[in-house]
Amino acid sequence: MTEASKTPGTRPAGRVLGVLLVAVLVGFTAQQLLTPILAPLSRELRLSEVQLGIVITVAAVVFTLGSIVWGRIVDVWGSRRVLLTGLGIALVGMVGFGLACRIALDAGWGTPATLTALLATRSVLFGTGIGAVPVAALAYVSAATTGEQERTKAISLVGAAQAVSLIVGPGVGGALAVADLLAPVYLAPVLLVVVMVLVLVMVPGLDRSAPARDIPGRVGPLDGRVRPFLLVGFLLFLSLGVMQVVLGFLVQDRLDLDAGATAASVGTAMVVCGLVLVVMQAAVVPKLGWAPARLIRVGAPVAVVGYVLLALADQLWLITAGLCVVALGLGMAMPGYSAGATLRVDRTEQGAVAGLLNATSGATFIVGPLLGTALYDLGPAVPVWVSAACCVVGTVVALAGRALTTPDRAAPAAGGGIT
Known part of the structure; x- marks a missing residue:
């Protein structure tokens, strides 16, 4: 049986919900670490304000469309698998973003090559992956709770985790950038790895003896x-x-x-x-x-x-x-x-x-x-x-x-x- 079904009453399992909240917090903190450095970094990379806007807008489009796809998949795969897959894609995107920035700065890439690399890594890969995190959290909370009060309480905590990332991410990113402009970019993949390990260790997988899922x-x-x-x-x-x-x-x-x-x-x-x-x-x-x-x-x-x-x-x-x-x-x-x-x-x-x-x-x-x-x-x-x-x-x-x-x-x- 699944984690939600093993939980008595209407409360989601405390440990699982806690890990999901940490995943939301850390995943979006990794994203928000870049907020204070995007403008100065784009100038170091010789990108215009419009080109930076393209990177951000494409990321938002990918995040939006990806969320709909993850929403379809999560009812088939389950929240754990979607969360791990999304974090893995986001990790690849963030590592690629860091490498692209480092090489572009050191090798003096032209603007077209730099813009293409940033669109592929930061916009498409990271945007796709990070979109899975809140979808997995909301899907689990919705499946594991019933009634207005319990559902609202649990969903409020997911929103609070995202709100905390809006404070922690820019603050830490700005402080790290004083030492090295790319330091926040280097930290972000580390955070994603940590939360992936946490999910693997702390969140149980599917009991294969459970009956088949209903068609979503x-x-x-x-x-x-x-x-x-x-x-x-x-x-x-x-x-x-x-x-x-x-x-x-x-x-x-x-x-x-x-x-x-x-x-x-x-x-x-x-x-x-x-x-x-x-x-x-x-x-x-x-x-x-x-x-x-x-x-x-x-x-x-x-x-x-x-x-x-x-x-x-x-x-x-x-x-x-x-x-x-x-x-x-x-x-x-x-x-x-x-x-x-x-x-x-x-x-x-x-x-x-x-x-x-x-x-x-x-x-x-x-x-x-x-x-x-x-x-x-x-x-x-x-x-x-x-x-x-x-x-x-x-x-x-x-x-x-x-x-x-x-x-x-x-x-x-x-x-x-x-x-």
Whole structure:
């Protein structure tokens, strides 16, 4: 029998869930280690801002499409196999990225060769592999829990692990880059190897005497059961994607700072914001015990208030306060979005839904940066007002009739979980 089916009640097995949370944290920390060095590294490699943007955009596209594929596969392979396969692909991509950067710097590769190597390694291989990590975690949690409260608690912890990586990764990467610009690139594969070993040792494999799995169900983005949640999630994540890309410009222009002071100010504000997001998802949401629909209906309007504060702010403390209110609202709404969608489908469809959830957030970070930078040309506050509008529309959708109601599901049966 699978790990999920051996767990009594509705709680996912503590050890397995703990390892999955570590995998999410470490996997995304490996990704975020590169955040502080991408801009200066691209200049050392003689890549333009547009070419760096291509690398990042292609990675987001691959992550989005790959998430849908992993969602189909996880219901057949199981979370353990998908997680190990994804981490392995990400490891190959990150090692290749490090080698490409080192050789390009030492051998003086031309721009076409460097760009091609970075697209193949960082964008395609790493983007494909890292997309499997949250899909595996969400699929396991969804198969191993039942009921709104337990599902929401567990999914909140997955979100908190990702939020922690947004703080730890850039902080460690920036510190290492002081000694060597490529030091974060060298550390990232080591972290991936460590977490792969942890999964191999700590997560049990499939008991081959277990009965065959049910045929996995297929769920598309237009499926009426999950469509309202995906729409709300897209709007909430789009608000974040639009705002994040212009935050540095907004801070620099509003406060009239130089590049160094801007980086320090944005970094400080984002760390504080990240801490609020972690506390909300790791502690507050599980403690509240609210239904997914209520989390969205309360969280989305709170985020609107935060964006309004940010749009009007003309001092760093006000900008930081606005970001914290946004984190407060989204920290409530996002776990509700993820948990609610998984509660709408049966156990044979959990992997497909996990892939759609991951793809939805990934898609907004393809559209968001392009939209945000275009809107910024119309005025510094315009992207922030658009972010607020996204959350307003999300609130309206969430309040519309019974669109976000979630039925209680029976306890998970054999076939879901880690294999």
